[in-house]
Amino acid sequence: xxxxxxxxVIKILSSIFAGYSKLVFxxxxxxxEGQDKAEAVWAQGRTKGTGAILCFWHSRIxxxxxxxxxxxxxxxxxxxxxxxxxxxxxxRTVEKLGFxxxxxSSAKKTDLAKNKHGEQAFRDMxxxxxxxxxxxxxPDGPRGPAEHMxxxxxxxxxxxxxxVIFVGLAAKPCIRLGxxxxxxxxxxxxxxxxxxxxxxxxxxxxxxxxxxxxxxxRLSAVTRRAEEIVGLDD
Numbered sequence: 001x002x003x004x005x006x007x008x009v010i011k012i013l014s015s016i017f018a019g020y021s022k023l024v025f026x027x028x029x030x031x032x033e034g035q036d037k038a039e040a041v042w043a044q045g046r047t048k049g050t051g052a053i054l055c056f057w058h059s060r061i062x063x064x065x066x067x068x069x070x071x072x073x074x075x076x077x078x079x080x081x082x083x084x085x086x087x088x089x090x091x092r093t094v095e096k097l098g099f100x101x102x103x104x105s106s107a108k109k110t111d112l113a114k115n116k117h118g119e120q121a122f123r124d125m126x127x128x129x130x131x132x133x134x135x136x137x138x139p140d141g142p143r144g145p146a147e148h149m150x151x152x153x154x155x156x157x158x159x160x161x162x163x164v165i166f167v168g169l170a171a172k173p174c175i176r177l178g179x180x181x182x183x184x185x186x187x188x189x190x191x192x193x194x195x196x197x198x199x200x201x202x203x204x205x206x207x208x209x210x211x212x213x214x215x216x217x218r219l220s221a222v223t224r225r226a227e228e229i230v231g232l233d234d
Contacts, residue, residue, distance in 0.1 A: 010089045018096035025066060027189045028171065031229050034196035034222075038067075041163050041199050045075040051129035051162040052199075055153060055219055056169060058141040059181040061090060063169040065097040067194060068134065075134035078102050080125065082142040099136060102128065122156070129160040139216065146181045147223075149216035151208035158206065163199035164215070168222030172230040193229035195222040 044050040052075045056064050068077045079099040081091040091101040104121025125135050135156070139149035157164050170193050171186035186192060197218050202211055227233075 007088075010085070010092060014089055014092035014096065018093050021062060021065070021093075021097055024186055024188050024190075028066075028186060028192040029189065030066075031191075031193045032195075033193070033225070033229070035194075037196040037198050038165055038167070041165050042074045044163065045132060045134070046073065049132040051075055051132050051160060052134040053129065053153065053157055053160070053162050053164040054134060054136045054167065055139055055164065055215070056136070056167050057147055057181070057219060057223055058138040058144070059146065059183050060169040060223070061094070061138060061141075062183065062185045063171065063192070064136060064167075065094060065099055066192075067167045067169065068099075068136065070098045075132060077134040077136055078125075078128060079136040080104075080121065080138075084142060087142060102135065122152075125156055126159050129156070129162045139212075139219070140181065144180045147216060147220050149212040149219070151212045154202045154206070154208040154211035154215065157202035157211075158204060158208065161201065163201055165196065165198035165200075166215070166219045166222050168195040168197075168219070168224070168226040169193070170223070170226035170230050170232050172232045174232070191230045193226040195225045195229070197222045 041052050045052060054068060056067065068074060070077060077099055079094055079101045081087045081101040081103055083103050087103070091103065095101060102121055102124050129135055137153055139153045140147055171184065171190040173187045173190055175185040175187065177183040
């Protein structure tokens with residue numbers, strides 16, 4: 001039996017990992033670049049009630065809650081997380097760290113608006129963002145390929161008109177898991193970096209496939225910059 005098929009094991013492990021993360025976050029020596037870009041999006045939320053779309057690669061989920069602390073000064077954030085057992089573990093963990101979830105992506109490499117369980121998740125995200133909320137998306141999740149973006153994220157931006165912002169995260173020393181994306185888990189007192197790009201958006205006439213390629217390049221660029229700051233060699 002795979003451990004993450006047991007609801008009890010998922011509950012226990014998510015609590016342990018969330019507690020570990022909270023302790024580690026307090027010890028990180030953080031460098032931040034480009035936060036004015038994020039602050040511009042937060043200001044839109046405060047003054048205009050505009051939602052937001054936050055993108056980071058799947059490998060940086062363990063650090064992602066650092067990027068968007070829940071606060072009246074920012075859009076209330078939700079995370080798109082798959083309905084798999086692994087997704088249940090991630091959802092429980094990040095919820096304890098301040099990212100409640102919207103569930104429903106699948107492992108199929110198709111448009112987020114059309115894949116299995118994706119239709120309802122897409123509708124939920126559209127409503128949430130149009131109502132002024134923020135949605136955090138890992139465009140290469142839940143199974144990759146790593147750092148490859150499908151057109152679901154640009155499609156969401158087209159429908160909602162919300163600004164899209166990218167964040168690259170890195171830490172050293174860290175643990176790199178043997179998963180498809182080599183998930184990064186920071187260790188206590190690590191040197192850490194958070195690098196922002198954006199905001200950008202998608203118009204009704206834009207090509208989602210072209211946007212996905214451009215946005216993937218931008219997201220990888222800020223991720224590489226964060227790694228450069230901390231001296232992380234992949």
